[in-house]
Amino acid sequence: xxxxxxxxxxxxxxxxxxxxxxxxxxxxxxxxxxxxxxxxxxxxxxxxxxxxxxxxxxxxxxxxxxxxxxxxxxxxxxxxxxxxxxxxxxxxxxxxxxxxxxxxxxxxxxxxxxxxxxxxxxxxxxxxxxxxxxxxxxxxxxxxxxxxxxxxxxxxxxxxxxxxxxxxxxxxxxxxxxxxxxxxxxxxxxxxxxxxxxxxxxxxxxxxxxxxxxxxxxxxxxxxxxxxxxxxxxxxxxxxxxxxxxxxxxxxxxxxxxxxxxxxxxxxxxxxxxxxxxxxxxxxxxxxxxxxxxxxxxxxxxxxxxxxxxxxxxxxxxxxxxxxxxxxxxxxxxxxxxxxxxxxxxxxxxxxxxxxxxxxxxxxxxxxxxxxxxxxxxxxxxxxxxxxxxxxxxxxxxxxxxxxxx
Amino acid sequence: xxxxxxxxxxxxxxxxxxxxxxxxxxxxxxxxxxxxxxxxxxxxxxxxxxxxxxxxxxxxxxxxxxxxxxxxxxxxxxxxxxxxxxxxxxxxxxxxxxxxxxxxxxxxxxxxxxxxxxxxxxxxxxxxxxxxxxxxxxxxxxxxxxxxxxxxxxxxxxxxxxxxxxxxxxxxxxxxxxxxxxxxxxxxxxxxxxxxxxxxxxxxxxxxxxxxxxxxxxxxxxxxxxxxxxxxxxxxxxxxxxxxxxxxxxxxxxxxxxxxxxxxxxxxxxxxxxxxxxxxxxxxxxxxxxxxxx
Numbered sequence: 001x002x003x004x005x006x007x008x009x010x011x012x013x014x015x016x017x018x019x020x021x022x023x024x025x026x027x028x029x030x031x032x033x034x035x036x037x038x039x040x041x042x043x044x045x046x047x048x049x050x051x052x053x054x055x056x057x058x059x060x061x062x063x064x065x066x067x068x069x070x071x072x073x074x075x076x077x078x079x080x081x082x083x084x085x086x087x088x089x090x091x092x093x094x095x096x097x098x099x100x101x102x103x104x105x106x107x108x109x110x111x112x113x114x115x116x117x118x119x120x121x122x123x124x125x126x127x128x129x130x131x132x133x134x135x136x137x138x139x140x141x142x143x144x145x146x147x148x149x150x151x152x153x154x155x156x157x158x159x160x161x162x163x164x165x166x167x168x169x170x171x172x173x174x175x176x177x178x179x180x181x182x183x184x185x186x187x188x189x190x191x192x193x194x195x196x197x198x199x200x201x202x203x204x205x206x207x208x209x210x211x212x213x214x215x216x217x218x219x220x221x222x223x224x225x226x227x228x229x230x231x232x233x234x235x236x237x238x239x240x241x242x243x244x245x246x247x248x249x250x251x252x253x254x255x256x257x258x259x260x261x262x263x264x265x266x267x268x269x270x271x272x273x274x275x276x277x278x279x280x281x282x283x284x285x286x287x288x289x290x291x292x293x294x295x296x297x298x299x300x301x302x303x304x305x306x307x308x309x310x311x312x313x314x315x316x317x318x319x320x321x322x323x324x325x326x327x328x329x330x331x332x333x334x335x336x337x338x339x340x341x342x343x344x345x346x347x348x349x350x351x352x353x354x355x356x357x358x359x360x361x362x363x364x365x366x367x368x369x370x371x372x373x374x375x376x377x378x379x380x381x382x383x384x385x386x387x388x389x390x391x392x393x394x395x396x397x398x399x400x401x402x403x404x405x406x
Numbered sequence: 407x408x409x410x411x412x413x414x415x416x417x418x419x420x421x422x423x424x425x426x427x428x429x430x431x432x433x434x435x436x437x438x439x440x441x442x443x444x445x446x447x448x449x450x451x452x453x454x455x456x457x458x459x460x461x462x463x464x465x466x467x468x469x470x471x472x473x474x475x476x477x478x479x480x481x482x483x484x485x486x487x488x489x490x491x492x493x494x495x496x497x498x499x500x501x502x503x504x505x506x507x508x509x510x511x512x513x514x515x516x517x518x519x520x521x522x523x524x525x526x527x528x529x530x531x532x533x534x535x536x537x538x539x540x541x542x543x544x545x546x547x548x549x550x551x552x553x554x555x556x557x558x559x560x561x562x563x564x565x566x567x568x569x570x571x572x573x574x575x576x577x578x579x580x581x582x583x584x585x586x587x588x589x590x591x592x593x594x595x596x597x598x599x600x601x602x603x604x605x606x607x608x609x610x611x612x613x614x615x616x617x618x619x620x621x622x623x624x625x626x627x628x629x630x631x632x633x634x635x636x637x638x639x640x641x642x643x644x645x646x647x648x649x650x651x652x653x654x655x656x657x658x659x660x661x662x663x664x665x666x667x668x669x670x671x672x673x674x675x676x677x678x679x680x681x682x683x684x685x686x687x688x689x690x691x692x693x694x695x696x697x698x699x700x
Contacts, residue, residue, distance in 0.1 A: 162588050173609065186620045197686055203671065204693055208661075216556075217662070333420065
């Protein structure tokens with residue numbers, strides 16, 4: 001990174017990306033397009049078998065006699081599968097051709113630790129062991145690739161207060177947005193000198209460059225530069241957006257409402273990461289899982305509807321995944337323990353609807369868990385191709401086998 | 407820990423492995439230093455470790471008193487004995503030493519430093535307090551390699567801003583500010599704890615920190631800083647002296663040449679004049695990269 005910034009550079013950086021506006025169509029990448037990817041991560045290990053239900057497989061109900069109650073009111077998808085009763089909006093999107101399911105996503109040698117499996121998905125390396133300061137995530141590397149081609153703020157985290165590993169890049173510092181009203185540089189407005197102070201603080205941020213070779217100092221200066229540039233952009237861009245969907249007043253509803261605002265406003269975001277926690281349903285799973293999927297369905301349904309109404313759904317893809325699925329057999333606490341492969345959802349523009357790939361065989365388990373039929377890196381590769389980001393630069397190699405887009 | 411790791415449902419005949427697994431993986435050994443069989447057997451030893459409201463309760467009727475084999479040792483172990491066996495593993499000393507070094511000294515400790523601290527811990531009869539006291543008085547702790555080698559956490563930042571000035575402010579407000587920046591006291595985001603270091607700082611939390619500084623030094627937001635910025639900087643006369651004093655107070659006078667130049671320019675400018683000028687100057691110091699290190 002070049003740290004020889006002046007305040008004018010900071011402000012120019014804030015203005016570097018052309019405005020999409022109502023016309024859509026950001027076209028600053030040579031031969032590229034303005035497709036955006038939202039990765040929605042269900043933290044804790046979502047029970048895939050009670051999310052996309054293999055309704056016709058007697059072994060499913062036999063392995064989880066209490067949990068199989070969810071078949072009542074499930075939304076049939078055809079092909080012997082149905083969605084959990086709480087997923088009404090997603091089921092509608094599946095039928096309308098705006099959502100797809102990929103069966104059996106996972107990786108070889110599945111790890112049952114939340115933290116390690118989450119990191120494996122984040123880093124996109126099944127052999128990943130422990131994160132260091134140099135470890136990067138796949139969305140962070142994709143943000144690096146886009147930034148090297150002129151994108152100003154290609155990546156964005158929403159709703160968390162720490163940078164998730166998945167957004168850790170080599171050179172780009174990805175901003176994380178919690179609440180819009182906090183994402184601005186406050187000054188002592190009471191004195192009537194607010195603008196003056198803001199300008200002066202910007203001068204200090206631009207001027208206080210760390211000495212060469214100071215890696216941590218360089219990181220801190222880059223965070224500050226990203227923050228002030230982003231805050232300036234938000235001030236300019238976000239005023240015009242009005243939501244065209246009713247977002248539920250839930251944690252995920254608030255996060256996705258904020259995300260929609262950013263995606264629609266031409267902030268330049270191409271890669272976003274957002275989480276919903278609580279899926280570690282070891283005990284008394286039925287009511288807890290129902291509430292979580294209801295929250296997911298309400299918020300995701302609103303996001304898809306809002307983007308659609310703003311004409312932005314066609315260029316947006318949403319991936320919904322978890323760090324692993326859960327054990328096929330229910331445990332003795334009416335819950336499920338950590339498992340392995342699970343289905344993922346892919347919603348939005350250009351997706352070929354329906355179920356993709358082969359569902360794992362309930363008669364061929366690995367220590368009680370489903371065997372993956374789709375390497376998640378092939379899924380990532382398909383999404384990167386959709387974004388026209390070099391998959392080899394991000395994943396280190398080609399990963400074929402998933403063909404999601406028409 | 408009992409609640410968070412579901413040990414309340416860990417009963418004889420219905421073991422729940424969560425507590426035993428995370429004791430090994432996250433808190434005492436690290437991955438690769440135990441087997442799945444160790445987890446299963448240790449989980450049985452923790453059966454009956456339950457809760458009664460907010461208090462620990464040993465439910466003897468739910469405890470599995472049978473024989474277990476953990477780390478090659480066999481016996482009718484209870485939870486305390488598993489903890490003792492775990493911390494006696496040689497990997498445990500290294501695992502803890504690495505964590506302490508990464509928390510207090512340098513984010514990437516050298517193997518020799520880890521080894522030395524692990525040995526000191528064992529020589530101190532695995533007394534954590536005595537070991538940390540030795541670490542925090544060591545030459546390593548005061549070395550150039552350790553100096554400001556990490557990103558300050560939210561509590562370091564908000565408490566440091568007040569204490570380095572020798573001032574006082576409402577602790578409840580400071581705790582709320584730190585919580586907004588990602589560190590709610592006693593409430594880590596997951597059982598793994600906070601990632602710490604660079605993960606503390608995003609563009610959003612940077613803005614929250616600098617905005618906190620604006621409010622703290624403007625006397626808004628209920629922080630009630632005493633003494634006020636004017637009084638703190640009253641001894642300095644020229645803009646350069648004021649900038650240097652602000653750096654001295656908040657950053658022990660250690661800042662890059664570029665940072666000092668930028669701050670002196672700020673002190674000479676219109677934003678640093680008048681009634682709110684001293685607060686503005688302190689606000690600007692906390693926007694420097696140096697202010698976010700420890």
